[in-house]
Amino acid sequence: MTASLDLPDFRAHVRDWCRTHIPEDWRGAQTGVSDAEFVAFQKEWFQELRRAGFAVPHWPAAWGGGMPVARQVVLYQELAAHDAPRLVLAFVSIHHAASTLLAAGTEEQRKRHLPAILDGEIWVQGFSEPDAGSDLAALRTTARREGDTYVVNGQKLWASGAAHADWCLLLARTDPGAPKRRGISYFLMDMRTPGVDVRPIRQATGESHFCEIFLDDAVIPAECLVGPENDGWRVAQETLGAERGMTMLELAERLGNAGFGWLVELCGRPGPGGAAPLDDARVQDRLAGLETELTGLRALCAELVENDRPGPADASIVKLYYSELLQRMTDFGTEVAGLAAHTELRKPLSSGWESGAWVLDFIGSWEWTIPGGSSEIQRSIIGERGLGLPREPKGNR
């Protein structure tokens, strides 16, 4: 239906769609809601996007995607500009799980899960462990082969959204004797498997969407192995980058639209004495500096998705820069907003990382600088892969 539209017409089409489909005042409605309401809203919104062909534009056409990159850029720019709810709950499913299945899964695995994801199947990533954070390859969860199954024991940590998940992308050690990166396998695990126990962890913001997953003799069928046994590290490395690129572009567009817009609005609001922060030249200067950096970030993201041959550290540069800019921006918003910002005790769910509840947004920004390769890890990757600097003397890799 929309395949024949040129880019400006496609943009107009998305704009029209946004005006008629984004729920009015969804932010208000998503503030202080229960988990169940959040999940229901997310699943509904996902189906709304799916009907328009906007849910998984990055998937291959055969599985329901096939939108050209230039159109995806337009789509995410417009969704951001119209402050659409984000696909928070389905994030791992449509990006990480899908890219893993497409890159390394069997045809049966794809057929089983890709259509199910479109119908609302939710995935969680089970990678990190208490003693395997930045040093992910140090993970200790084991998967012991027994006949046609693997028996899994261990503990996963920082599994975002595990409480709502149907399936888990699981890394577990299948060869305890091998060097640590060579003895890991990649599994698809049904979260209803007996022996799988999920316990939410309350995080710094007071929310609890991160979880621990305890695995006690959980049995996984051998057909749920992804790629060859003991080749899981490579599979994980190849598919970890899938959450970058277009998703970073979307986040950058949101930060530049809604995020910066709120910041300007906040700064223009007169305080008790009648003067607005924006009357202060120092505030103007900080805002202009942030707008400049946001412009640079958005251009970096556009390059990352449009470049056929990105540099070896380009994804790390974008992740690092976004994380730290988000932190600087929410810090500034918190500073300008003063004590009034501290009375906003809840932020709207389903929003981006900038919700306008500045204090909680600022505290929550560490959720970007720590996980997914902390800023320190990113700097090492940029130095080593991007600039070719020598690695640390050989430690335990």
Place this chain on the structure above:
Amino acid sequence: MTAETAGFTELHEELREVARDLLGRTAAEAAPDWRAIAGSGWLGLEAPEPLDGAGATFAEVALVLREMGRAAARGPYPAVAVLGVGALGLLESSPGRDLLFRETVAGTAVPAVALEGEAVEGVPFRIGRTARGPLLYGTAAFVRDAPGADRLLLPALDPDGTPVVVEAAPDAPGLEVAEQPVVDETRRFGLVTAHGVEARPDAVRRFRGDPKAAVRRLHERAAVAVACDSLGLSEAMLEATVAYAGVREQFGRAIGSFQAVKHACADMFVQVKVAGKLVDGAVRVQAEGRDDGGVAAAMAKSYACAAAVEVAGKAMQLHGGMGYTWESGVHVHLKRAVLNRALSGSPAAHRGRLAERYPPLARERADA
């Protein structure tokens, strides 16, 4: 990539190589040979073909400027190609203007445009009606390459308040050009003073189209050009630092393997990447000749020039004691970086221009 952009990229690659070669052959503490620059066609890149130019765009000039920043090159090329050619291109055609355009492209005339070095806007001179006829008054400090110029183009308000350009020889009666030596030895500046310089009608050149927009365009070109220079010098400093950190050993290993050094280099790299994106964006707007280039120019100038100081400063730091020596040459880039930051408007001045847009935006959002 389309065939057209592929050809374009190839052309740019070639231009970059030629520039790197020509600038690389220039002896330290010397300016690249002006005849070689003219011979390479760099002066006429943006000049129209009927005036012996190449009919190319600011994008190609920007590429040469970036290489000049990288090499910390001396000489008046930026002043002539950015401001001289820029001003001439914005003026109405006339025999006098066309002749100077041709001579500039050929390298036989070296014009300086007397814009105030630190300014982000404005016209420094004015023409007064006097009993002796129209006379030019005013001063402009830190005029780029004024001391070596053989022609001065003086932006002025005519008696009606309309911006025009007055052409004058440096030794014209009433005109004074005093050199202003600066710490950055790769640059030359002059204080240009006009106390009653004869402004005969044939020496007064009018802008095509909106004169105020033309003046704005000149300032934008100047700002983006400095940003290109700062980007080039940042790239050079990053590369030099990475190379040094890869070979210099302390405590039995290359210093680049220490996270303190590696992470500092990573930060330099990120700054260079962001600066590159902002400069590319600003150059594109200039090359397309759009009237809305002010925002992109302000962002590129403020970010790239501030980043260059940090990058060059970090380069000196990571080169250690060697970096602080005269011989290492890091100081040349650091001095150029701090000068660039002040030239054509400080980062704060440019951010101030960006911020003029916020109060209306805040009102609009509050009303919505």
